[in-house]
Amino acid sequence: MDIREQEARNNQNFSQEYTSDFIREIISRDVQEGKNDGRVVTRFPPEPNGYLHIGHAKSIVLNFGVAEDFGGRCHLRFDDTNPEKEEVEYIESIKEDVRWLGYDWGEHLYYASDYFDRLYEFAEELIIKGKAYVDNLSQEQIREYRGTLTEPGRESPFRNRTVEENLELFRKMRAGEFDEGECVLRAKIDMSSPNLNMRDPTIYRIKKVPHHRTGDKWCIYPMYDFTHCLSDSLEGITHSLCTLEFEDHRPLYDWFLDQLDVPCHPQQIEFARLELTHTVLSKRKLMELVRGGYVTGWNDPRMPTLSGMRRRGFTPEAIRDFCKRIGVAKSKSIVDIALLEYCLREDLNRRAPRSMVVLEPLKVVIENYPEDKEEEVESENNPEDPSMGTRKLPFSKVIYIEKDDFRENPPPKYYRLAPGREVRLKHAYYIKCTDVIKDEKGEVIELRCTYDPETRGGWSADGRKVKGTSHWVSARHAVDVEVRLYDHLFTRADPDDIEDGEDFKANINPKSLKILKGCKAEPALENARSGEIFQFLRQGYFCVDSEDSKEGAPVFNRTVSLKDTWAKIERSKKKAR
RNA sequence: UGGGACGUAGGCAAGUGGUAAGCCACCUGGUUUUGGUCCAGGCACUCGCAGGUUCGAAUCCUGCCGUCCCAGCCA
Numbered sequence: 001m002d003i004r005e006q007e008a009r010n011n012q013n014f015s016q017e018y019t020s021d022f023i024r025e026i027i028s029r030d031v032q033e034g035k036n037d038g039r040v041v042t043r044f045p046p047e048p049n050g051y052l053h054i055g056h057a058k059s060i061v062l063n064f065g066v067a068e069d070f071g072g073r074c075h076l077r078f079d080d081t082n083p084e085k086e087e088v089e090y091i092e093s094i095k096e097d098v099r100w101l102g103y104d105w106g107e108h109l110y111y112a113s114d115y116f117d118r119l120y121e122f123a124e125e126l127i128i129k130g131k132a133y134v135d136n137l138s139q140e141q142i143r144e145y146r147g148t149l150t151e152p153g154r155e156s157p158f159r160n161r162t163v164e165e166n167l168e169l170f171r172k173m174r175a176g177e178f179d180e181g182e183c184v185l186r187a188k189i190d191m192s193s194p195n196l197n198m199r200d201p202t203i204y205r206i207k208k209v210p211h212h213r214t215g216d217k218w219c220i221y222p223m224y225d226f227t228h229c230l231s232d233s234l235e236g237i238t239h240s241l242c243t244l245e246f247e248d249h250r251p252l253y254d255w256f257l258d259q260l261d262v263p264c265h266p267q268q269i270e271f272a273r274l275e276l277t278h279t280v281l282s283k284r285k286l287m288e289l290v291r292g293g294y295v296t297g298w299n300d301p302r303m304p305t306l307s308g309m310r311r312r313g314f315t316p317e318a319i320r321d322f323c324k325r326i327g328v329a330k331s332k333s334i335v336d337i338a339l340l341e342y343c344l345r346e347d348l349n350r351r352a353p354r355s356m357v358v359l360e361p362l363k364v365v366i367e368n369y370p371e372d373k374e375e376e377v378e379s380e381n382n383p384e385d386p387s388m389g390t391r392k393l394p395f396s397k398v399i400y401i402e403k404d405d406f407r408e409n410p411p412p413k414y415y416r417l418a419p420g421r422e423v424r425l426k427h428a429y430y431i432k433c434t435d436v437i438k439d440e441k442g443e444v445i446e447l448r449c450t451y452d453p454e455t456r457g458g459w460s461a462d463g464r465k466v467k468g469t470s471h472w473v474s475a476r477h478a479v480d481v482e483v484r485l486y487d488h489l490f491t492r493a494d495p496d497d498i499e500d501g502e503d504f505k506a507n508i509n510p511k512s513l514k515i516l517k518g519c520k521a522e523p524a525l526e527n528a529r530s531g532e533i534f535q536f537l538r539q540g541y542f543c544v545d546s547e548d549s550k551e552g553a554p555v556f557n558r559t560v561s562l563k564d565t566w567a568k569i570e571r572s573k574k575k576a577r
Numbered sequence: 578u579g580g581g582a583c584g585u586a587g588g589c590a591a592g593u594g595g596u597a598a599g600c601c602a603c604c605u606g607g608u609u610u611u612g613g614u615c616c617a618g619g620c621a622c623u624c625g626c627a628g629g630u631u632c633g634a635a636u637c638c639u640g641c642c643g644u645c646c647c648a649g650c651c652a
Contacts, residue, residue: 047652082651139650146648150579153648156607186652194580196648205650224652248581248647270582277588327590329583332645336588339601349614384614396642415612424610431619460612469610538611567610 021328023062024271027070027239030227036238036264040072043237044098045112047079047214050098051298051305053287054319054340055281058274061323063241064103075235076105080113081227083211095305102316108235112227113213115234119222120174122203122230122260123185127166131202131259133159134169136183146199147483152192153199154397155204159188173206180206187226189255197252201225202502211577229253233262239267244330274326275334279304280495284506294508295489301491301545301557302512312486313533313543313559317541318347337488344560345541352535353388356426356471357556358520359483359539360427361400363475364447366431376478379427382535393522398475400520402538405470406447408436413569415467417447423468426537430455430466445518471537480519483542484556485514519556526553539563 008457033036042063046056067074076098080086085477098105126132135158137145147153160171170185172178193199203226208219229252232240240253247270257265275281280289281304289295298305298365301312309319322343326335376392401417410418417423422432435448454461458469479511487511528534534542540561548555 045652078652113578117578142650148579148648152579181650196580199648202650211615221650223650228652244582245646272583279629325599329590331583331590333589336601339589342601345613354611380610383609383611426610443638466610468612469612533612535613539614540613562611562613562617563636567612568592568610 005356010497021329023239023241023271023328024066025071026267027066030238030267031070037310039236039238040067040070041065041075041236041238041242043074043075043077043232043235045077045079045231046094047082047086048094049082049085049087050090050283050287051307052094053281053286053303053305054276054309055274055304056097057101057242057306057319058323058326058328059241060098060103061320062271062328065132065324065442066239066241072238073108074105075108075110075236075237076102077110077112077231077448079224079228079231080111080211080213080222081224082207083209083221084207086212088212093307097310100306100310100316105469107111109530110229110231110235111213112222113211115227115430116214116218116222118234120232122262123170123222123226124167124262125160125260126203126256127170127185128163129259130163131188133161133186133188134173134183135159135200139181142184142202142328147195149196155191156186158202159200166554170204173204175220176208178206180208185220185262186240187252187255189252195248195251197225197248198255199474201252225249225252226256229256229266229268229463230260230262231549232266233257233264236264237266238264240268242268242270244332246270246346260516270330271328272330272332275332276304276340276489277334277337277493278495280490283331285495288505289489292505294505299547301484302486311546312557313348313541314344315347315351319343321347322354334494336493341560344484345533345562348533348541348559350384352533352541354379354383354537355525355534356393356522357481357525357536357539357542358400358471358472358473358478359485359516359536360403361518361520362403362406362444364393364431364449364452364472365403366397366399366449367549368450371397373397374474377427391524393427394474394477396474396476399425399472400471400475400478401425401447401470403444405468406444408431408444411570411573414566416470421468422466424466425469425472426469428456428472429458430434430460450533471539473522473529475520477523479523479526480517481519481521481525481553483516484545484555485516485558487512487514491528518568523553526552528556533559535562 031545044060044063064074116398135156137156145154184202186200187203189198189200191199192479203223204220207221210216255269295302299311301308322340374396377395378390379393380390383390408416417433419433422430424430430449431449431451433449436444437446440447488509490507491509492507495507498506528544530544530546530549533542541559542556542557545555545557
């Protein structure tokens with residue numbers, strides 16, 4: 001059996017297995033019918049003019065995922081036809097993000113600019129076939145001649161130049177003999193088409209701007225519509241997946257491929273781009289947040305960029321899982337960010353070692369515990385995964401617990417510490433609150449408790465039950481750390497839900513970042529390495545910030561909180577009142 | 578009153594003429610040394626609306642309504 005046969009056979013298996021969305025269904029059918037000899041080749045084609053975000057992740061997971069499912073391949077191609085907007089620094093970050101997500105394009109890294117020579121030849125071919133012309137109308141005139149949504153356009157007076165004249169003019173354009181804006185090359189299609197894209201679209205414009213890859217070689221650059229379909233064809237792409245707004249461009253995509261002598265005719269299929277609640281995904285708005293200083297940069301942990309999410313502590317596994325769960329369809333969809341958080345928690349719960357950190361410390365003195373005694377208690381590192389082992393935690397007379405784990409006047413259903421009440425210190429002892437010490441303002445600053453030496457490890461032999469379990473840190477052994485709590489960037493699900501005269505920035509969440517200093521962490525955390533993830537018991541998942549942590553002084557980012565049933569109860573009680 | 582698409586639960590989304598999957602969210606209960614995890618259960622008498630075809634319609638037909646996209650020498 002030769003390789004092609006083997007591939008076809010694999011594809012058959014794949015096609016039976018994967019029919020989970022309309023695109024895979026189409027491809028599956030194509031494969032079964034032997035279209036493209038059963039090959040499947042996709043591509044992810046970013047323009048290197050910005051950072052990748054979670055919306056791009058959907059496209060990456062789709063394109064690489066489809067290729068994987070059908071035993072094909074996926075190319076990474078930079079769509080770099082506009083040197084005014086594109087920069088090399090974006091290329092590296094995009095490659096890094098795709099790799100981080102877990103995908104490998106192998107040998108298949110391409111640039112549209114690699115095809116400039118061939119694209120130029122295609123343009124001449126079009127001219128020779130009488131299907132393109134050099135137009136001297138100004139930009140404004142072109143707009144006027146295009147007509148409107150409801151009225152047909154008019155033909156340019158330059159539309160019927162001879163092939164020879166067009167060829168000569170186009171060559172002069174290439175040679176730099178004209179100024180920017182003096183003329184463009186246009187496809188000769190139909191000025192009265194109801195589809196505006198077909199009203200003689202521009203395919204080459206003059207830009208006397210050096211290109212980040214081709215340098216000064218060109219002063220004319222091809223437009224997207226012309227470039228994309230031909231690049232796809234040149235690479236042997238079989239299925240060109242793009243977002244809904246390109247639906248109207250499909251006739252043009254097909255037109256170029258039909259007019260020209262091309263290697264193959266890929267099929268463009270459109271799907272709905274991802275939108276998420278409580279955030280924005282448009283390049284323009286993201287840029288505005290960065291430029292306006294609303295965030296600290298493109299990799300601010302609150303940003304939906306892949307670099308921001310990476311820094312925040314998201315895992316590629318969680319993002320991939322999310323992208324697969326949201327599905328692929330054609331209806332415009334706004335996915336609840338809670339689903340993303342769910343995927344994250346699910347992944348982190350499995351893999352994050354547990355750790356005790358008191359975010360807002362309240363001092364507790366255990367009166368019947370010997371002054372200078374110290375002991376170690378054993379704690380599991382992850383109840384979900386015993387293979388992660390255990391660790392020793394130091395215990396002593398003075399400890400810290402979470403402020404929120406004590407109430408002088410406990411509300412109903414509150415089963416944490418209160419005067420006279422007993423709770424468990426996780427993995428250590430039961431303690432009972434005997435006294436409350438306040439400062440002159442009446443604020444609780446210290447608790448006096450007693451412990452039951454018979455409850456070591458957090459068990460009681462007499463079968464007595466305690467309802468609450470608190471995390472804690474031994475004061476003498478605690479290390480101070482900085483912790484950053486993040487919340488949604490926007491308070492409203494739809495940031496564009498605004499009053500008259502406002503813009504989306506009016507919905508920025510003023511509490512999207514809360515910095516906590518002097519948090520008390522168990523000793524081992526002092527040496528946590530950049531990027532390392534933890535579950536801070538009863539709080540959430542945290543990772544060591546890669547930018548601001550120093551040796552021995554880690555800064556922790558809250559990736560996502562744990563679900564908090566008690567907070568929910570309190571919230572609903574407040575609402576009911 | 579141009580063209581292209583899309584309307585199934587609070588949010589995604591299956592469904593392709595045989596009597597509404599699944600996930601998130603939400604709500605109940607159970608387990609629990611994390612108010613976490615886990616487990617069990619609930620959550621669309623109905624598929625934008627109105628007619629029609631059919632023994633039978635979310636699926637087919639007709640009409641209507643609503644939402645989104647398109648007038649860059651951006652992608």
